[in-house]
Amino acid sequence: MTSFTLSKFLAFMLHSKLIHPKNIVVVGGSDNIHSPGGRVLKNLIDHQFKGELFAVNPKQEKVQGIISYKDINDIPEVDLAIIAISAKFVLETVKVLTQQKNTKGFIIFSAGFSEKDENGEKLENEIVELIEEAGGSLLGPNNIGLINKHYTGVFTTPIPKLDEKGVDFVSGSGATAVFIIEAAQSMGLTFSSIYTVGNSAQIGVEEILEYLDHSFEKGISSKVKLLYIESIKNPLKFLKHTASLIQKGCKIAAIKAGSSEAGNRAASSHTGAIANSDVFVDTLFQKAGIIRCYGRNELISVAGILLQKESKGKNIAIITHAGGPAVMLTDVLSKNGLKIPHLEGKDSEALLEQLFDGSSVSNPIDFLATGTAQQLVNIIEFCENSCPEIDAMAVIFGSPGLRSVDDVYEVLDEKIRTSKKPIYAILPSVVNVKKQIREFIKKGNIAFNDEVLFGNALAKVYNHTPVSNKAKDPDSKLSKKIRKLIDALPNGYMSTEPAVTLLEYAGVKFATPYNVNNEAELNNVSKSLSYPVVLKVEGPLHKSDVGGVILNVSTEEELYDSFHKLMQIEGAVSVIIQPMINGTELFIGAKKETNYPHVILCGLGGIFVEVLKDISAAMIPLSDEDALKMINDLKAYPILKGVRGQSGINIKLFSEAILSISNLLSLVPEIAELDINPLMATESDLTAVDVRIRLEK
Amino acid sequence: MTSFTLSKFLAFMLHSKLIHPKNIVVVGGSDNIHSPGGRVLKNLIDHQFKGELFAVNPKQEKVQGIISYKDINDIPEVDLAIIAISAKFVLETVKVLTQQKNTKGFIIFSAGFSEKDENGEKLENEIVELIEEAGGSLLGPNNIGLINKHYTGVFTTPIPKLDEKGVDFVSGSGATAVFIIEAAQSMGLTFSSIYTVGNSAQIGVEEILEYLDHSFEKGISSKVKLLYIESIKNPLKFLKHTASLIQKGCKIAAIKAGSSEAGNRAASSHTGAIANSDVFVDTLFQKAGIIRCYGRNELISVAGILLQKESKGKNIAIITHAGGPAVMLTDVLSKNGLKIPHLEGKDSEALLEQLFDGSSVSNPIDFLATGTAQQLVNIIEFCENSCPEIDAMAVIFGSPGLRSVDDVYEVLDEKIRTSKKPIYAILPSVVNVKKQIREFIKKGNIAFNDEVLFGNALAKVYNHTPVSNKAKDPDSKLSKKIRKLIDALPNGYMSTEPAVTLLEYAGVKFATPYNVNNEAELNNVSKSLSYPVVLKVEGPLHKSDVGGVILNVSTEEELYDSFHKLMQIEGAVSVIIQPMINGTELFIGAKKETNYPHVILCGLGGIFVEVLKDISAAMIPLSDEDALKMINDLKAYPILKGVRGQSGINIKLFSEAILSISNLLSLVPEIAELDINPLMATESDLTAVDVRIRLEK
Missing domain, CATH: 3.30.470.20 (ATP-grasp fold, B domain)
Structure with a gap:
């Protein structure tokens, strides 16, 4: 491998200095934390970037307490540059960085490139070329950056809670990433890393997936990946790495926006994304084993389920102190093919005795508004140990505002950690016990708040069956025959004869067609026919529309009449005669x-x-x-x-x-x-x- | 009308003293605000009940600063009693109130009645009897109470913002009502009144609807009603009043939980609710014109749309500063039959010039992350005044955390109030601009936070077409003939002859059947037949299963053969012969x-x-x-x-x-x-x- 192709190869991978830089320069860093350059600097400082950090700012020698250079030429060598300056100055900056400063990682926040117009696209291409020549990696432009355990390279807020068991999240849209992070916060979803690709000038969603695939370490890397995508430029690469990650035990849930015709138009008018018709996305996801989602709430609900223990089956116990939500959850799960098995027997009766009068243990298990933490312990232990017919539990517990729920949520927290079966917490009292829900989440738990939204997500996850069937390679002898046939044909619609030959090579039986050009040939063919037969005109594309198909021809007389009739149709070249087949x-x-x-x-x-x-x-x-x-x-x-x-x-x-x-x-x-x-x-x-x-x- | 039937009549209405009491006693009122009696008292005091308020508490002379009597016998006459004591003491209390204190309104929080066991049911019936004899009205038992503009008679929190244009909400489940109120808060949904019916011992959802129907005042009463129902005891009454309210211009959205088989089981085990199979609910709602919802989030999203201006059509402009959510919203609306019309022309070009480079006005209208409040003004005015093809606007505006959005939300607030077309606000930054969203809501606005959940609700509302077709009464002559026929028949399956007569009376043509009991009759019938005919055995219920149907009988010989064959089937009584009909x-x-x-x-x-x-x-x-x-x-x-x-x-x-x-x-x-x-x-x-x-x- 020559050094050029090596650099080319590296260029499409994520450079280690983009992932784990020893030092970072923020070009356009300032004291103004309402600007991207100022805010990313603050985020890096607040979240304790452990390496060396400095800025380039033409007006100041210090910004937010760190060293700032007035000229990019004056800075020392640096692994990663985060660039937040006007688009027109970016090319020059990148030139200095690649050629003089040994910079390999680039994040460009600036907008005004390919998403804007042709000039912007040209500029963007020049920047990519410079970075690729230097063997570097570029995230952006027009993105909000990257967060991983090494640094917080985004200019937005909030910065989510990082956890190496949290989700890896790749987004084609910066704003959508922010809104997802915000929505995830109230649910307790944590993140392992967040990548936003902006215009995907060099690194797109596919390249991030390739990196996540190659860098995956069993037992260490997060097993849940979330994607928000507006276009898939390289479906084969996308398929390769998503399927590979799923083979390694990962779960991937993704939104592919722009799935409707009008949505495609919207996506196209957005980041210059190319529209893909929806069935290709559906079948691509199916093949890879990706769970397809259609909205932010659905995506994070699905993620919240994927982050928890895996269930062995589809049988759910619903445990509640409030009937209504349990009924609604039962409805949505049943409708979607999950089971709420009726519970009975000795153990169930023993449990009932531990609960207050009026409770029900038949599933849903309703231990009433007055239900206690100890009763919840008993119920969960019953489902965990005495109910082989139960695979998972959903506990719905809110508060009408009278009682403290601290003890109940402590039980939930402990049981979620220690029980073998997954336990999902639906905590609907987002006002009355807001503080307690926050505490519950702080301990690393996920809290859903709407039983029906949760139920739909649960059904989506539980009904998802990733396929891992290997297709066999086609026969190579067959391949040669077919190749010869195809290479000899022109573009466009194939005529019947080669098409039938092709099908027969492939192994699909065809009703023997006789191609008859004139009466002499018909005389010949008619001897070997067994009636009834079908006659179809050859030549016109839409045969039925021009009356070019005659069914159920039963006698020789009809045969000749029909032949003559068809040959008179405009554009008729010949007539195909086939046996009439029923079925x-x-x-x-x-x-x-x-x-x-x-x-x-x-x-x-x-x-x-x-x-x-x-x-x-x-x-x-x-x-x-x-x-x-x-x-x-x-x-x-x-x-x-x-x-x-x-x-x-x-x-x-x-x-x-x-x-x-x-x-x-x-x-x-x-x-x-x-x-x-x-x-x-x-x-x-x-x-x-x-x-x-x-x-x- | 005798006084007894009058009292019976009143008993099924909501007594005015339940709705608008001049004075209230809380039986079981205390200083402990973590008990129902203490909390309802606090709620009544905090939310300024304007009448006289006192308590009954065996231990204290003052609770929460108000007069408390140790004995129910000592209290003065009182319009409304809110009872929060142990079930076993309730009957005696009600007796004193009805017979000595002229009390007509009753709210009983206490549990332990029909929802518990047979004894509880008996007790409940006795209480209802006492109250009905006195011509009073009872809400509960086993409920959380009632909130209206006159008083805050619930023992739960939070107390929602009351507004006479807010929704009237009737709930069959107290806990569900609380969770809906909590979820509604973050959206800005306001309430006009809230009724929870608990065990519906006397007043159920139907009676509340009857009251809302009769008390409806055009231009004054709220036009949006929400229902959470687990059982419908009196479907005809339910239909009458929901349909009537809708005729008067109201919109009703409802959850009927327990729609799945397992859900029905859950509902039955809950408040002793009777399960109704789902098609009856679906068609009942359809007939009344009710929008059926399936979860809390959906119900309040639908309500949030219903509370806003009505749209003239299904054409939506999507206005955004962030592409992703706009694409997802476009997807969900298009998939559900709403239109996102492409916008173009001179005005559209003029608008584009007012926006920053890279913006798009083709719909979605994307005015970029840097878009300003003034640009939003221009866009909304464009959609309002220059786009007859647009019926409504959805504005998606969040914040990545850099800029203030105050000016933008002020524009939104003003335009929502002043524009003729409805404008829906989707404000996804629930963390970054939490405070500003709260401000926006405080001004009386609704804020949705997830574009896809909003989009589904919008499609549900816009696709809902309440039917107002009047069915004609059947002919009275027909009625007499049919009645005579039916009255002469026994229970069970009708035999063919009367069934055919009934259909023919009704006006449905039947293939003339000859009922043939023996060969002599067959000889007779065979003369008037035109072939082919069909023979069916009469007697066995499932004819096809016993080979009791012979099609396409074409000759007299076949006719006799077939007849004999059918008469040999077990249970055969006779054979029906009909002409063979195609189609x-x-x-x-x-x-x-x-x-x-x-x-x-x-x-x-x-x-x-x-x-x-x-x-x-x-x-x-x-x-x-x-x-x-x-x-x-x-x-x-x-x-x-x-x-x-x-x-x-x-x-x-x-x-x-x-x-x-x-x-x-x-x-x-x-x-x-x-x-x-x-x-x-x-x-x-x-x-x-x-x-x-x-x-x-």
Whole structure:
């Protein structure tokens, strides 16, 4: 590896001096803590950066008690520069730092670059070039910075509580990061690190993920990652590192904003983000094993659950002193497929005797407004030790303002730490026992405040099943045959013959088509036909719209009539004759979008796709299990299996066809669109009847 | 009206002395503000009850500075008694109050009544009897009390800000009421009155609604009502008064907890509430025009929107200084059918010039982190005056901690008050500008903090369309014929003949059935048949399961064979012969649950019901529009209309059949279940082929 490619390689990694600098200069540091430069300096000082810290400020020799240089040329060598000056001065500053000061880490707060206009983009590119030449790393520009255990390099407040078991949080938007940190505070969510990427000029979310993946140390690194993303520039890199982190035992929850059409427009008008249509994001997340969230509250609620012990199952005990919230929580959990098992038996009766008259232990366990801390101990120990049917507990305990809850929250704190089953605390009295909730959080606990928002998040986490099915590589002999065929074809829609050959190579059976150009050929073909057959015009793209499909042709006379009729259609080149096949109509489709792997779609044909939008989607390559899961996830699955005495289809053949198409797509990235519609399925057979494939080389 | 029935009548109303007492005694009042009796006294004193206030306490002559009597017998006459003593002493106390002290208003905090056991229930009934004999009104027992503009009769904290334009809130659960009041505080939601009904021994949610309905004064009373309900004992009364309030211009949002099966169990184990299956609640709310909510956060978010100006349409401008939240809000609104119209044109360009470089005005309107208060003025005035395509604005404005937002929030406050279009404030910086948000709220504003939770609530409100279609009364001649038929029938499943007659009376065409008991009758019938026909065995309940249906019988020979085969089935009484009818399979069904009007269901037959659960439901009586809406709401509606060149069905005939059934059900409350399945529909015809009706007299 030459030094140039090495530097190139390093340039895309996060330089260690960006992560763990021995010294930091704040260019634009000042006494004004209402400016980014002044505030980041204050944050670094307040949160005890352990290295050397200095500033560059043209007017002062000391700012906030630390040394300040009037000229960037005068500073000593420095690992990391945090730059908070007007955009127009940044390039010159970076030049001095990279070329004279051996600086490798850069955080640029300044706005006015690619997010603004073309000139800004040019300037941004020049800065990146300088930094890459020097083998450095740039976070920003137009971001709010970075917080980790080594330093507090952000110009915003509040600075959250840092904890190496807290979440690692990567954000594509600085303001959203701040609002998430603020909302997290009242819940007790702690952070291990926070990265904001701004314009992602050099380091984007993907590169942070790569760093988190490579630097992950089992037992030491935090296992929960949160992402707020507006664009994914490099889906494959994103997939590689998120999937790898999840393989290592991490949990990742993410918001990808801009998922609606109007939202895409909003995202595009924001940081120059490129819009990705939503099914690609959904299937990418699915493939990686990421839990997709749609709002800040949901994201931090999910994180609050992920930070706690893992549950072995979906059976929840709801413990409360107030009926209403328990009923609402029961409703939301049940509706989302979690279980609230009815509890009974000897131990349950013994527990009931320890509670006040009128209590209920059948689950929800209601120990009344007058319930005591000792009763809560008994209840939790009952669920922990005597209820194998219970996997986790949710305790709802507020206060109408009469009694102290200190003893109850102390019990909760202790039991959360010591019990094997996860215990979630829902503390709704955000006014009456505000102080006690704060105390509870200070001990390292998470406090949810709305049982229904919590319940939705819990269901999202508990229902999430990351897939780890390995797809098999397609056969290499097959690969060569297919490659030869594709390379010989032009761009655009393939005609029927090569498309059918391609499907047959891939392993999908097609209803033998005869391509008939003239009456002489028809004479020839007609001898080997068994009726009924279907005739389709070749040439026009939308055959049905021009009356180009004639079904159920049963006699030789009809055959000739139909042939002549079709050949008279404008643009008709030839006629395809196929056997008429009966069965249930299925379809398999595929789409490609820049930089993403193909998404493969499947479903029942006809009204199920057109009216009911009943479609499963997954990103290639698929494993056997993935293909089966796609079929299983269809709402119409019972129809495929056979319902009401009606026979179903052969699901194995359908899933094999999906797999075959997945393999084909892996081998031919040039396929921009593919549509097999319909495939006719019976209990014993599966035959494709029509196919459209568009190549984009 | 005799005095007894008058007192009975009054007993079910809220006595004016409960609402507006001139004097109040707190039985069990003490110096201990951690007890219910002590706390309610403190609340009454702190919040300046204007009448005379005294206590009953066996140990003291003064409590909290007011006169206290040692014996209930010694007190003067008193309008309202708030009772906070042990359950066992309550009956005696009530006896003295009703019989000697002319007391008409009662609030009983004490627990240990019907929610506990049978003895408690008996005691509760005796208390109610005493109070009803005296023509008084009882709130509770086992509740937290009542707050209105006259007094603060609750033993809990916090006491919310009262405002006659705030919400009227009725809660079936005291603790839930407290948690809702607490959560509402940080949003700025104000209350006009709060009622908690506890065990609803005499006054339940329905009676409070009746009171709110009767006492409603246009222009004076609050127009927003919130309900938290665990059971609806009297659905017709509930419907009458909620619908009436909504007719008068009110908006009602409600949680009905216990909507899942497990949730129903939880509700039942709570305050002895009776579980109602969820479709009855859904259709009841629909009929009344109530917005159904599922959690505390959702309820207060919806209330926060309802308290603001009404929007003329669904087109929202999103105004922000931070891209991320605007993108997420755009996503959630678009997904829920609201519009974020793209803004362009001369005025939009003029606005852009007033903003900093890099801003965007295309909607979302992003005026950047550096955006000023004056720019916000310009943007809001642009949306208010120059954008007829905009109906409402959502302003998202937080703070990363550098700048003051006072000026911006002042602009917001002023514009919310003065602009014609509603403006919603989403203020996400709950830590950085906590104080400023509090100030903003103090001025009477609502502040949302999570754009996605807000967006979901906004969509719920904007998509809610209360129906005000009047159902026509069924024909009285029809009524007599039907009544005669029904009165002659026993309980249980009706046999085919009277069921068909009933349908025909109601106006639903039935495929003429011949009931054939023996071969002689068959000889007779066979002459008038036109083939193909269908034969169904009469006798066994589930005909298909015993092979009791033979389709497509085309010849006389087949007819006789089939007849003999069916008559050999166990339990066979006779055979029904009908013409074989083709078309699309539809179904109409109906269910009854204690105290509720019938719910009527419709949909496509076959897999659409069995696999896809595609069913519309509504509560009778239906109007023309209601019946059409039911059909329109089906996911399969495009199939009924005709899709992909396939002809649809006659929707007018289908909706008329639904209406006919609705009329029938109004006339025959004894119908417990009704199932017309299938009805065969074509473009020109609709014929019922099978029907099952169960009577429960």
